[in-house]
Amino acid sequence: MHNPGEDYAVEGSIVDRRGVRPGYIIVEGGAVVETGEGECPVRPDIHGMIVSDIVNGHTHCADYALKIPSGMSLEELVAPPNGLKHRYLQEASEEEIRKSMRSFSEYSASHGAERFVDFREGGVNGCRMLRQESEDAIVLGRPLSPEFDPEEVEELLDIADGIGVSSISDMDHGYIEELADAARDRGKVFAIHASERVREDIDFVLSLDPAFVVHMCEATDSDISKCAEAEVPIVFCPTSNAYFRKVPPIARAEALGADLALGTDNGMLCAPDMVAEAAVFAKVMERQGGPPSAAWNALTRLSGKLLNVHSGIQDTIGRGRLTVLETGPDGAPLPTTAGAVLRPRKRLKRL
Ligand SMILES: [Zn+2]
Structure with a gap:
């Protein structure tokens, strides 16, 4: 070279x-x-x-420094509020979290990604920290209040690019609807994890009008087709899924005409190297009988398709x-x- x-x-x-x-x-x-x-x-x-134009479609950068014991289940590790990751984020010092954000962002940039779309825990303050620590982050925050608090959400959306929530299994449906509405009213992004651990009601998920959904490991063909029809891209994170012995239905999603994008998910599980993630994506696709070349489009899908409805963000890519x-x-x-x-x-x- x-x-x-x-x-x-x-x-x-x-x-x-x-x-x-x-x-x-x-x-x-x-x-x-x-x-x-x-x-x-x-x-x-x-x-x-x-x-x-590489955009990392799904990250959680604040847990980059967390060293995890092997063999933990998805629930034990990442389910809010008591999963190991969430306890870590509460207990770690602000300086440690800020340092994780900086080093994650530097690693991401040095491996070619223009931007990374981060599902930011930690409410308003969590969003503010990431905004200060990284120019590359597209910040999708989530509120801390157990019930919808309009003031908190307004403040969050003053700082963040949108809202990224855990899943419809972890939160009250009415609360999620209010968050989706609040994001839409402000012309911001709303996105959500879907069917990662168990199959979830895709009709309800799509009724929230998400900019994209993440994971879909347990989705059926019909669930995927509904995403394709609604033109809601699916962000796949095959390395993260493999840690939990899950394999996302990448080839089926491609065959059913869904828009496929890529993300590296939790920093504690996977470094933000999108080219390496594309290689994993291509291997899974090939094993499932689909075209590995779809990995190339998936690398840039969010920059070209997903974020073009949010022109303020797209203008900052490229x-x-x-x-x-x-x-x-x-x-x-x-x-x-x-x-x-x-x-x-x-x-x-x-x-
Ligand atoms: Zn995630």
Whole structure:
């Protein structure tokens, strides 16, 4: 792989919010000086995928420093309010949480993601901390009050980009509806975990008009079809799911026409490396008989599809983080093996 400061040309495929197509970049002194679609006008030095607009669709960054014992169930670990993670977040010092947010954000940026969509625990203060610690975070907060408190939610939405709640199994349905309405009234994002541990009522979930749903491990084909019809993207987190011995129905979702996106979920389980997550996604997809190449679109799906209804957010994506993944001279575009496609990477400036 080339070092920063070198001159070289890359030919292969451009992957961004507009899709996947043949293209090239020319790099001088470590900065991109020309980018284009089609054939490279000079002899390429590298064949590869040129990826930008990567958005990590689902994270929880504050638990990045938490070391977890092996063999815990989903409920023991992440269910609010008494799961290990929630006890940790209550007990950890503010400085420790802020440090986790900073190092998580730095890791995410250095691995190519433009933004990460964080389901932020800790109410108003939790949102404020993340806002202060990371420019890359799209902050989806949740209130602390056990009942709907309009003042708290207004204050939360003054700071956050929207609301991200745990699940319809963990909260009163009326409360969730009020949160979804409050987010919509302010033109902000509402999103929710769905059918991660047990199958949940997708009709109720979709009645909340979420910008996207996360997980859907226990969803049926009919549940997935309803998401596809409603054009509600599904964010899959296969590495996180694997920790709990769950496998998301990625190939079925692709076959049923759903919009697939990707997230790395809890920092304590998975570092925010979206290219590595895309490799896991592609492997699960292939094992399930689907097209691994769908991983490329999933990397940028949230930037191109999901967030375009929230134009204020979309305008902040595309600041030029670009990742070059070598594919070898045959230019094989499919991430069928992590070794071929997903090894070295390099961040460059886009023109
Ligand atoms: Zn989550």
